[in-house]
Amino acid sequence: MVLLAALALLAASTTVLGDATARGSEAACKQFSPSNIQDVALTAATYFPANARVDITNVFSSINTTDLPAFCRVELKITTNATAGSYAITEVWLPDAWNGRTLTVGNGGLGGGVTVSDLGGVAVPQGFAGISTNTGHNSTSGDGSWGGPHNDNAIVDWGWRAVHLSVVAGKEIAKQYYRQAPKRSYYAGCSTGGRQGLKEIQIFPDSFDGIVVGSPANWMSHLQPWSVHMSLNVLPANSLCFIPQSTWDNVIGPEVMRQCDALDGLLDGIINDPRACSFRPEALTCTPGQNMSTCLTEDQIGALHRIFADYYEADQTYIFGGYQPGGEKAYATGLVGNPPFPLPQDWFRFFVLNDTQWTQDEYNASIITLGEQLNPGQSDAITPNLTAFADAPHNGKVLHYVGWADQLISPGNSVHYYETVHAFARANTSLAVDDFYRLFPVPGMNHCGVRRMLRSNADVGGQAANAFGAVMQPQPLSHDAEHNILAALLRWVEDGVAPSAIVGVKYKNDVPSDGVAFTRPICKYPSTVRFRGGDPSSAKSFFCA
Structure with missing residues (x-):
């Protein structure tokens, strides 16, 4: 026993x-x-x-x-x-x-x-x-x-x-x-x-x-300057360039979808490949007498162009990429909202400049070079x-x-x-x-x-x-x-079996117990997902090309 x-x-x-x-x-x-x-x-x-x-x-x-x-x-x-x-x-x-x-x-x-x-x-x-x-x-x-x-x-x-x-x-x-x-x-x-x-x-x-x-x-030495650059495209909140959350949600987002959503073959509120979307914010320019809450001023349009563009310095040194069309509801919760996103300011205050009073209004391109030279904590992994x-x-x-x-x-x-x-x-x-x-x-x-x-x-x-x-x-x-x-x-x-696609799921309210909203393949770059027809909530209705 x-x-x-x-x-x-x-x-x-x-x-x-x-x-x-x-x-x-x-x-x-x-x-x-x-x-x-x-x-x-x-x-x-x-x-x-x-x-x-x-x-x-x-x-x-x-x-x-x-x-x-x-x-x-x-x-x-x-x-x-x-x-x-x-x-x-x-x-x-x-x-x-x-x-x-x-x-x-x-x-x-x-x-x-x-x-x-x-x-x-x-x-x-x-x-x-x-x-x-x-x-x-x-x-x-x-x-x-x-x-x-x-x-x-x-x-x-x-x-x-x-x-x-x-x-x-x-x-x-x-x-x-x-x-x-x-x-x-x-x-x-x-x-x-x-x-x-x-x-x-x-x-x-x-x-x-x-x-x-x-x-x-x-690429912390470039990410944080870019983050400040993005914020300064719209701030301060009383500037002519500022874009409030409601404008992102109700004006810019719908126009982005109108111009770009159908490019992948399906109107579903998702831009599968924003690289194929040549979004023209000028379509939202305010006309005489138009309600200003339904359109954009020239200053706001200029800010949008900068937000969606890659960031280069005056000598054409590449710093960082820009936002892509398709995420407008979240952008004001990120780097182009008010107040400024806190992390970049702390990065410069405590990691680069050792100046606890520094604010992003004092930003200039010289601190990009300083950040590269210091590379705080050897944190760049490029x-x-x-x-x-x-x-x-x-x-x-x-x-x-x-x-x-x-x-x-x-x-x-x-x-x-x-x-x-x-x-x-x-x-x-x-x-x-x-x-x-x-x-x-x-x-x-x-x-x-x-x-x-x-x-x-x-x-x-x-x-x-x-x-x-x-x-x-x-x-x-x-x-x-x-x-x-x-x-x-x-x-x-x-x-030894390499993936060419992963099937992701969107849950209702992002809560699994609420049920599945749809499934969708996530394609290996540089291919992108395409709609072949059928049930748009099923990953089987899409392919990578």
């Missing part, structure tokens, strides 16, 4: 994923004491049984659910610079039913806090050992005050160091907990999280086997050479997505970085970009596909199939590789 019980216990402690993979347990969690991990201290290990209440909140992220499988929450304090006494808070969530892989999830904005929402929303439910860090400080995503004055050490932690040390520590924690090394390591993040993923593979190419990155803030990550024997993969209607980071930035990688690979290697890096622009989707943003409680997910398994999103329709971009990445890395 003792032998039979022992065999039963052994069988219950493993799950088959090609190789036998150890399981976690309440006893293992309570007894866990990692050893010999330099500069890493365990601060807590808490076991959550299946369907227990998981209610965790920090200044950056929160989760409150009873839907999770059993897992062990391991909390760590990682010394990032012993001389300076700096440290990062990191958590590793270890599911009992482990799939043998780690998944590191990123952060957002300038924020500091373990991203518990994605550890519980993405990693643990799919069997990953999830890793996340507060990046060395605690703050909301729009608060950069922790970076000054001259807090360079904390900025470096945020820029790259805390994530890297957390990845190294998290893998070792998983190895010691399960008594088996992870067989694969993955990453998922959007915005700053996208930047973090690209930065890691650029400087530590062996950290991950594959990454999913969304709308990356990877290296086009991904050879060490992508080439044999590592063979790493990148899946990159961006909303064509992104209101915080121009989708042009994603296209620009993809094309620099493409050009470098073609000119300097034998690699074809399609073999390691694929970009998926999402028609109609706002920043990262999330429903709520910093500025307001407005719905800003976009009229888009904005749920496809990425972070910060509602759950995908299915966790298979057709509907879940993370599953598609695993299939590409582990089975």
Whole structure:
């Protein structure tokens, strides 16, 4: 009987994923004491049984659910610079039913806090050992005050160091907990999280086997000047150029759709390829005697042209892309509303200029050069050479997505970085970009596909199939590789099957329990989705071309 019980216990402690993979347990969690991990201290290990209440909140992220499988929450304090006494808070969530892989999830904005929402929303439910860090400080995503004055050490932690040390520590924690090394390591993040993923593979190419990155803030030295430039196109609010939210919603948005919506073969409120839309705001010019709330002044039309244009300096140096037609309802919640979006001002105050009184009215082009030279925290992640990550024997993969209607980071930035990688690979290697890096622009989707943003409680997910398994999103329709971009990445890395499209879903009110509004394929760049006929709410009625 003792032998039979022992065999039963052994069988219950493993799950088959090609190789036998150890399981976690309440006893293992309570007894866990990692050893010999330099500069890493365990601060807590808490076991959550299946369907227990998981209610965790920090200044950056929160989760409150009873839907999770059993897992062990391991909390760590990682010394990032012993001389300076700096440290990062990191958590590793270890599911009992482990799939043998780690998944590191990123952060957002300038924020500091373990991203518990994605550890519980993405990693643990799919069997990953999830890793996340507060990046060395605690703050909301729009608060950069922790970076000054001259807090360079904390900025470096945020820029790259805390994530890297957390990845190294998290893998070792998983190895010691399960008594088996992870067989694969993955990453998922959007915005700053996208930047973090690209930065890691650029400087530590062996950290991950594959990454999913969304709308990356990877060119901070250009993104933040562009953000201020966009704001100054319309502010102050009493200027002749200012465009109120109601004008975006009721005047500009409908005219954009009138001019451009039918170009893809279907009138559905979504512009599938805004590059094909030559929007002419002059059609909205006020005529004598017209109600001014139904048209645009010449100053507003000039502002619109600048908003939709790429940003070049006087010497024709490219700085950043512009907004694209199709996201008008969200644009005033982003960079062209009132008051100014807070993050860029904090970036310059605390990261670049160390001047807490600086306001965006003092902006001039010289601070672009200064920001490039300082590159605070080495945060720019614009290296086009991904050879060490992508080439044999590592063979790493990148899946990159961006909303064509992104209101915080121009989708042009994603296209620009993809094309620099493409050009470098073609000119300097034998690699074809399609073999390691694929970009998926999402028609109609706002920043990262999330429903709520910093500025307001407005719905800003976009009229888009904005749920496809990425972070910060509602759950995908299915966790298979057709509907879940993370599953598609695993299939590409582990089975060699690369995705050419992902099927996204738009839920009614962006709430899965409210039902499906429509499904739509998200096509691999540079192709775009086309309507072939049939039911416009079904992805089967569309194709990529």
